[in-house]
Amino acid sequence: MNRDMKILVVDDFSTMRRIVKNLLKDLGFHNISEADDGSTALPMLKKGGFDFLVTDWNMPGMDGLELLKRVRADESIADIPILMVTAEAKRDQIIEAAQAGVNGYVVKPFNKATLQTKIEKIFQRLEAG
Amino acid sequence: MSEEQQFITEENRRRVAELHAAMESGDETRAREAFAAMGGEPDRELFEEVGAITRRLHESLTNIGLEDHLVRLAEDDLPEAQDRLNYVITLTEQAANRTLAGVESSVPYLERLQERSEKLLDRLQSRADTSDNEELVDLIGQIQPYLRSLGRDGRKVSERLTDILMAQEFQDITGQVLGRVIHMVREVEENLVDLLRITGERLGEVNPRSGEAPKGKGGIEAEGPVLPAQQAEDGVVSSQDEVDDLLSDLGF
Numbered sequence: 207m208n209r210d211m212k213i214l215v216v217d218d219f220s221t222m223r224r225i226v227k228n229l230l231k232d233l234g235f236h237n238i239s240e241a242d243d244g245s246t247a248l249p250m251l252k253k254g255g256f257d258f259l260v261t262d263w264n265m266p267g268m269d270g271l272e273l274l275k276r277v278r279a280d281e282s283i284a285d286i287p288i289l290m291v292t293a294e295a296k297r298d299q300i301i302e303a304a305q306a307g308v309n310g311y312v313v314k315p316f317n318k319a320t321l322q323t324k325i326e327k328i329f330q331r332l333e334a335g
Numbered sequence: 336m337s338e339e340q341q342f343i344t345e346e347n348r349r350r351v352a353e354l355h356a357a358m359e360s361g362d363e364t365r366a367r368e369a370f371a372a373m374g375g376e377p378d379r380e381l382f383e384e385v386g387a388i389t390r391r392l393h394e395s396l397t398n399i400g401l402e403d404h405l406v407r408l409a410e411d412d413l414p415e416a417q418d419r420l421n422y423v424i425t426l427t428e429q430a431a432n433r434t435l436a437g438v439e440s441s442v443p444y445l446e447r448l449q450e451r452s453e454k455l456l457d458r459l460q461s462r463a464d465t466s467d468n469e470e471l472v473d474l475i476g477q478i479q480p481y482l483r484s485l486g487r488d489g490r491k492v493s494e495r496l497t498d499i500l501m502a503q504e505f506q507d508i509t510g511q512v513l514g515r516v517i518h519m520v521r522e523v524e525e526n527l528v529d530l531l532r533i534t535g536e537r538l539g540e541v542n543p544r545s546g547e548a549p550k551g552k553g554g555i556e557a558e559g560p561v562l563p564a565q566q567a568e569d570g571v572v573s574s575q576d577e578v579d580d581l582l583s584d585l586g587f
Contacts, residue, residue, distance in 0.1 A: 220428065226433070264511060264557035295573075296570050297572060298555060300581055303584045313574075314504060316504075
């Protein structure tokens with residue numbers, strides 16, 4: 207896993223963005239950008255250069271599920287691995303996110319170890335092809 | 336049975352006869368009109384009945400002095416309740432950000448402390464290895480455990496700082512829960528304003544301050560954090576392990 211990869215963290219709560227950013231830094235990632243909802247995130251992703259997307263689900267404007275669908279529908283960015291970090295914990299929602307093409311799903315409240323495991327798993331699977 | 340509720344009346348007999356005659360004669364337009372006339376009456380009755388109920392509701396509200404109270408509720412109390420909850424979100428966000436800033440600024444100090452003690456430890460060790468001065472070697476032997484403990488304790492403090500960092504997650508979760516309550520209060524406010532408009536001569540007097548009513552998007556939507564009381568409900572996962580099991584069932 208490349209620790210220099212460019213990561214976009216999307217959450218409407220600045221507190222949560224700050225937490226995720228700090229945890230990612232703690233895990234050795236330093237190239238991190240932020241967006242506060244899907245509508246802000248999508249143009250940033252389309253501009254290119256992002257290797258990984260960590261997004262919340264419940265956000266005003268464009269929510270995380272819509273963002274996930276839009277990313278998967280756009281050929282130029284469709285391959286970006288996406289980790290959803292959200293308080294949405296209904297089985298139907300998790301299934302919906304999985305069907306929409308999410309690579310990992312972490313339910314809030316979470317901890318550093320869970321985040322680390324999920325990220326490692328996503329990239330191990332991608333590297334294995 | 337009162338006259339109002341009676342169905343078999345002279346009027347209805349006449350209408351049925353008219354419809355029958357029109358259909359027998361094959362007159363499409365006349366038949367349609369006759370049919371429409373039959374359907375129109377119950378609607379008018381319904382509207383009149385709703386109107387009467389609304390008037391009675393208005394009179395009742397006014398008589399017991401409730402209308403003023405409801406107007407106050409819609410104009411002042413409910414918007415104020417939303418302000419208060421928003422204020423709680425703002426305050427908790429500020430507090431969480433102050434805590435996070437404290438954690439973030441502590442990390443470099445801690446790292447520097449660990450790095451320096453690490454380097455000093457190495458230098459002292461190589462000095463001890465090459466020195467003939469027993470007193471100095473003895474002194475170095477006494478200092479080394481302290482420097483090692485700095486590294487160990489530093490790691491513990493670092494773990495605690497991560498705990499403090501993670502604890503600030505409460506602001507997101509409580510913020511989302513309060514957001515949903517604010518949304519609900521706004522809906523109550525809007526419905527109350529509509530009710531007061533319908534019942535009163537105060538039409539147009541009551542001004543809801545908040546924005547549009549929420550629109551449903553259909554399909555699967557975000558529902559916000561699951562509360563402890565909801566965790567036992569069907570269809571809600573109660574741990575990350577359950578999420579992982581579910582995804583693994585789906586081939587993840």
